[in-house]
Amino acid sequence: MGLGNKIKDAVGIEGNTVEYLRPIIGYNVACITTGGVTNPISMYHQQFLNFVEGMSTGMSGLISTIGGVFDAITDLSMGFITDRTKSRFGKHRVWILAGLPVLLIGYFMKWYSFGISGTGNSTALFIYYLMASLIYSSGYTMINIPHVAMLPSIAPGYFERAQYKIVEYIFNMFGMLPSFIFMSIVLGGTNMDNPTPADRNKYLICGIVFVIYFCWAPLVTFFTTKEKSSLDLKNPPIDYKYFIREYIQVFRNKSFRQYFLINLFYGFSKSFYSYADQFYIRSIANRYNHFANLNTIGGVAEIAGGPANYFLTRYLDKRTCGLIMMPMMVAGLFINGFVTPGTPVFILYVATILYNFGFSGPGFVINNIQPDVTDVDELITGRRREGVITTFYSFVRKTINSFVTGFLGFFLQFVGYDTTDLSKVEYGALSSQTEFGLRLIVSWLPTIFAIVSLILIFRFRMKKHDHEVIQSVIAQKHETGTCEISSADKKRLEEIAGHRWEDMWIGRSNVNRNLEEALDL
Numbered sequence: 001m002g003l004g005n006k007i008k009d010a011v012g013i014e015g016n017t018v019e020y021l022r023p024i025i026g027y028n029v030a031c032i033t034t035g036g037v038t039n040p041i042s043m044y045h046q047q048f049l050n051f052v053e054g055m056s057t058g059m060s061g062l063i064s065t066i067g068g069v070f071d072a073i074t075d076l077s078m079g080f081i082t083d084r085t086k087s088r089f090g091k092h093r094v095w096i097l098a099g100l101p102v103l104l105i106g107y108f109m110k111w112y113s114f115g116i117s118g119t120g121n122s123t124a125l126f127i128y129y130l131m132a133s134l135i136y137s138s139g140y141t142m143i144n145i146p147h148v149a150m151l152p153s154i155a156p157g158y159f160e161r162a163q164y165k166i167v168e169y170i171f172n173m174f175g176m177l178p179s180f181i182f183m184s185i186v187l188g189g190t191n192m193d194n195p196t197p198a199d200r201n202k203y204l205i206c207g208i209v210f211v212i213y214f215c216w217a218p219l220v221t222f223f224t225t226k227e228k229s230s231l232d233l234k235n236p237p238i239d240y241k242y243f244i245r246e247y248i249q250v251f252r253n254k255s256f257r258q259y260f261l262i263n264l265f266y267g268f269s270k271s272f273y274s275y276a277d278q279f280y281i282r283s284i285a286n287r288y289n290h291f292a293n294l295n296t297i298g299g300v301a302e303i304a305g306g307p308a309n310y311f312l313t314r315y316l317d318k319r320t321c322g323l324i325m326m327p328m329m330v331a332g333l334f335i336n337g338f339v340t341p342g343t344p345v346f347i348l349y350v351a352t353i354l355y356n357f358g359f360s361g362p363g364f365v366i367n368n369i370q371p372d373v374t375d376v377d378e379l380i381t382g383r384r385r386e387g388v389i390t391t392f393y394s395f396v397r398k399t400i401n402s403f404v405t406g407f408l409g410f411f412l413q414f415v416g417y418d419t420t421d422l423s424k425v426e427y428g429a430l431s432s433q434t435e436f437g438l439r440l441i442v443s444w445l446p447t448i449f450a451i452v453s454l455i456l457i458f459r460f461r462m463k464k465h466d467h468e469v470i471q472s473v474i475a476q477k478h479e480t481g482t483c484e485i486s487s488a489d490k491k492r493l494e495e496i497a498g499h500r501w502e503d504m505w506i507g508r509s510n511v512n513r514n515l516e517e518a519l520d521l
Helices: 005-010 015-026 030-036 038-052 057-083 093-109 122-154 158-188 195-216 218-223 240-251 254-283 287-313 320-336 345-381 386-414 432-459 464-480 485-498 510-519
Strands: none
Touching: 005 015, 015 122, 015 158, 015 218, 015 254, 015 287, 030 093, 030 122, 030 218, 030 510, 038 057, 038 158, 038 195, 038 240, 057 122, 057 464, 093 122, 093 195, 093 218, 122 158, 122 345, 122 386, 158 195, 158 287, 158 345, 195 320, 195 345, 240 254, 240 345, 254 287, 254 320, 254 345, 254 386, 254 432, 254 485, 287 320, 287 345, 320 345, 320 432, 345 432, 345 464, 345 485, 386 432, 464 485, 464 510
16 A cells, blocks of 8 residues: 555545545635634634723623624524525525625624724714624624534535544634734734724724635635535424424433533633633733734644544544543643743743643534534434534534623623723732632633533543444434344433433334324424
């Protein structure tokens, strides 16, 4: 076997390399936008509102809280809508095209207020940035939920989905790194000054460039990804009870409940840290001039975790990279709780490397088990509900982040962190209460949340063989109305689904299922 074939075998490529990779690349090009647009927001938007636009943390937190409620509604609705969409382009792909202009308009608005901030009218500024947040959120939801929901149908294999996900990480980097590098250069490069209202035009330049850079990738995915037409889709009559039942029913799935909680606590940990980091580095570590460098090193560390996660998943199972990497994330978070201006700067870099290299592992776990949870849902219900499952992935990742940002904005205001007077946010001017509050949200609480998520990953049991059995019995059931399975595999699937075999669609006769549907049970 030649070197080229050995490499292909190691990464799991079958047949012609170009033909094998073409659909994977086409699908994931959109991640340049969906992964890239969030990076500048998570790193710079909160401090833009507080330090440049002069908004209090409580006011910017209220925007995030309202945005979180709105996200909850739109995410749930989008998952429901995409599962019922009839289009010759398929259930999901058409929404990528529809959501793109909405996303770009909202994104530009988040970085420029058309002079409103200069008027001193805090109410008008609040209303404007609230509208920007809602428009951006709507566009992102319209693109991201259908895009993620499409994966289980275009990549049915257990490891095939992992291949899609590692390429997704690569394209996320194509979105994140250029936007990060460009914004860092515009804002001051490797020796940034603390942000002030004099920097408004710098953020405007970034907004214009980002809209141009992020506009094309979803179009490539729309035109290059093949999805089966859904024009013959048969939808049950819609009513509010049906809508609510769709989202309640998914929690009957034990694997989904485990996945949801892993995602929830991991999301809490990341959201707390990503929100507080920009305040911590300025007001606790007193090293804002290292902010761009630290994030550059963090990005490199996250990228470095990708290959390790991929091969751990390929040769072991989808939990392993989380179990190995997450303790490093915990260590990085814990170190940050004890940093002071006198701490050697290399300690900050060590903590950043540990955190970013570590969080790539559980993130990879969550991304990879989500499509498999859809198959367990079909085992129970007999239906493909990718949109509903995907909704909760997006719901946790986006909505929890919005609620956390809202809560922490009010929390910082409560402990005395006053961004309306920049002289009060420097390390020497902080009260002991304010300093404790910052350390709590940047280190100690995220550490606890990460440990809980690690325990939950350990308890998630579905492996490659289990998934292969699930797909096999589902295919048999659809083809013949029954299926053959060993008693050991049956017991294993009962544990994974959280139901007795005869209580699930897979174990019921077609006669019984038709009767249940007629009775709307």
